[in-house]
Amino acid sequence: MSQTVSTSLDYSADVVVLGAGPVGLTIANYLGQVGIRVLVIEKLDTLIDYPRAIGIDDEALRTLQSVGLIDKVLPHTTPYHWMRFLTPKGHCFASIEPKTDEFGWSRRNAFIQPQIDKVLLEGLKRFDQVNTLFSRDMYQFDQDSEGVNLYMRTAEGTEERVRCRYLIAADGGNSMVRRTLNIAFDGKTAPNQWIVVDIKNDPLGTPNIYMCCDPVRPYVSAALPQGVRRFEFMVMPGETEESLSQPDNMRKLLAKVLPNPEKVELIRQRVYTHNARLAAEFRRGKILLAGDAAHIMPVWQGQGYNSGMRDASNLAWKVGMVVKGLAGEALLDTYQQERRDHARAMIDLSVMAGHVLAPPKPWMGKLRDGVAWLLNYLPPIKRYFLEMRFKPMPQYEKGVLVKPDMKLTHNPVGRLFIQPKIRTESGDVCLLDDVIGAKFAIIAWGTDPTWGLSQEQIAFWKHLGTAFIQVVPSVQMLAPTTLSDDVIRVGDEQGRLKDWFGQYPASVVVVRPDRFVAGLTLPQTLEQTCSRLSQALAAKAVSHRASVEPIGKVA
Numbered sequence: 001m002s003q004t005v006s007t008s009l010d011y012s013a014d015v016v017v018l019g020a021g022p023v024g025l026t027i028a029n030y031l032g033q034v035g036i037r038v039l040v041i042e043k044l045d046t047l048i049d050y051p052r053a054i055g056i057d058d059e060a061l062r063t064l065q066s067v068g069l070i071d072k073v074l075p076h077t078t079p080y081h082w083m084r085f086l087t088p089k090g091h092c093f094a095s096i097e098p099k100t101d102e103f104g105w106s107r108r109n110a111f112i113q114p115q116i117d118k119v120l121l122e123g124l125k126r127f128d129q130v131n132t133l134f135s136r137d138m139y140q141f142d143q144d145s146e147g148v149n150l151y152m153r154t155a156e157g158t159e160e161r162v163r164c165r166y167l168i169a170a171d172g173g174n175s176m177v178r179r180t181l182n183i184a185f186d187g188k189t190a191p192n193q194w195i196v197v198d199i200k201n202d203p204l205g206t207p208n209i210y211m212c213c214d215p216v217r218p219y220v221s222a223a224l225p226q227g228v229r230r231f232e233f234m235v236m237p238g239e240t241e242e243s244l245s246q247p248d249n250m251r252k253l254l255a256k257v258l259p260n261p262e263k264v265e266l267i268r269q270r271v272y273t274h275n276a277r278l279a280a281e282f283r284r285g286k287i288l289l290a291g292d293a294a295h296i297m298p299v300w301q302g303q304g305y306n307s308g309m310r311d312a313s314n315l316a317w318k319v320g321m322v323v324k325g326l327a328g329e330a331l332l333d334t335y336q337q338e339r340r341d342h343a344r345a346m347i348d349l350s351v352m353a354g355h356v357l358a359p360p361k362p363w364m365g366k367l368r369d370g371v372a373w374l375l376n377y378l379p380p381i382k383r384y385f386l387e388m389r390f391k392p393m394p395q396y397e398k399g400v401l402v403k404p405d406m407k408l409t410h411n412p413v414g415r416l417f418i419q420p421k422i423r424t425e426s427g428d429v430c431l432l433d434d435v436i437g438a439k440f441a442i443i444a445w446g447t448d449p450t451w452g453l454s455q456e457q458i459a460f461w462k463h464l465g466t467a468f469i470q471v472v473p474s475v476q477m478l479a480p481t482t483l484s485d486d487v488i489r490v491g492d493e494q495g496r497l498k499d500w501f502g503q504y505p506a507s508v509v510v511v512r513p514d515r516f517v518a519g520l521t522l523p524q525t526l527e528q529t530c531s532r533l534s535q536a537l538a539a540k541a542v543s544h545r546a547s548v549e550p551i552g553k554v555a
Contacts, residue, residue: 023291032127104419187277328538423491452526
């Protein structure tokens with residue numbers, strides 16, 4: 001059937017974000033705070049109000065910190081939320097209890113997604129040049145060398161056309177954009193489904209999350225903030241969402257986990273199918289895929305949400321720099337280079353965890369229980385689980401980074417930089433990122449971070465908005481200094497920055513806006529490192545436009 005499209009231009013923006021989920025809203029918040037004109041388009045008439053993700057990690061919290069919303073997010077979380085795997089008899093054979101906070105936050109946290117999504121949506125109101133349109137059905141789009149046209153209908157059937165320089169498709173696992181572009185989405189769909197049951201006034205009240213590996217019907221029991229309890233039960237062959245939702249059948253399910261299944265306050269129940277799929281491409285011209293549109297994975301390690309937030313953190317600063325004329329468009333190619341392999345690793349981890357909970361074959365369950373019992377008595381193996389060392393941390397081999405010339409047994413380039421507490425000149429103690437802001441940083445231990453740079457390079461990195469930071473032990477903060485006004489001096493409050501630099505024969509680190517290490521060097525070789533980084537950025541010394549017009553109906 002032919003479509004009648006709008007020929008008049010109704011909206012224009014630098015960037016259109018399709019989808020008001022956590023990934024799209026986070027990207028919009030980041031771009032808003034760096035002055036980019038953003039239009040968020042959502043098909044639904046409001047945010048999704050039912051809980052989906054329940055686990056948020058330290059990397060995602062750091063991303064929310066970078067958009068200035070962490071103080072509004074934390075009240076909706078439970079820090080240090082341990083995950084314990086139980087045998088059918090209730091014996092804990094593996095416990096995941098990471099107590100590290102190297103990135104500034106607890107590594108595992110419980111949360112209720114709609115509450116955080118609402119914080120992100122409200123956060124957009126801070127920016128005059130960011131607008132959100134709900135109840136818009138985007139049914140067609142096309143792109144050219146200058147940008148993208150989008151055609152959509154309102155709930156009343158009014159036709160509208162939008163023009164933007166870049167489209168970020170964060171429109172979910174069934175992404176219309178990905179399907180229209182015919183980008184492969186290879187992977188598998190799990191053969192079984194799970195029913196999720198949320199209950200208020202938690203009838204158990206015990207903290208943490210428990211994965212019970214019951215061969216008859218595996219289930220999950222998770223304590224959530226605000227006194228909510230989530231149960232997840234495997235759906236058996238022949239069962240349907242309709243049949244399981246019947247009061248008698250729901251009581252039978254809950255009798256497996258509660259002493260009194262009659263005395264509950266049910267919020268909702270939904271049946272889910274778990275998929276493990278990865279898009280063949282994350283970028284096609286002026287269009288980029290993010291979040292579930294680029295990859296989906298089973299829930300068992302809580303990495304679907306967090307992988308999407310990693311996309312947002314990686315992509316937003318790159319799009320912002322390109323739009324502002326601070327970098328060439330080739331920078332956007334590094335998004336797929338850096339994110340796709342790690343997304344695949346998280347998919348594999350999530351599938352593996354699902355097999356631990358519900359092995360495909362009965363003999364695998366018996367082998368799991370026996371091996372787990374034995375390994376639990378080996379301290380190194382026990383620490384491996386407790387400290388969550390099995391989680392593949394992102395390490396980029398290509399992209400916006402310069403590999404160090406020195407020989408290192410442990411290379412930090414391409415990895416996330418730590419975020420310890422620091423002391424400012426005013427005597428306040430805060431986290432490192434709060435001093436850096438949403439930009440590059442050149443951080444030097446004990447020395448002036450600008451000493452190894454030419455005046456031209458200092459001007460170049462200042463043009464990018466770089467923070468120049470000197471780190472000293474906190475006890476030295478009262479000593480006089482002769483640093484220039486461009487340099488921020490901070491105190492190493494916990495000694496962690498000294499320990500970090502002490503691992504390497506280098507004292508200067510270049511940190512990207514997403515907090516990944518782009519380069520590691522000495523003051524005497526900083527100039528060469530920064531020159532190579534500017535090439536990786538495809539950087540341009542172009543002034544940003546003088547003013548930013550708010551989005552509105554085009555006259």
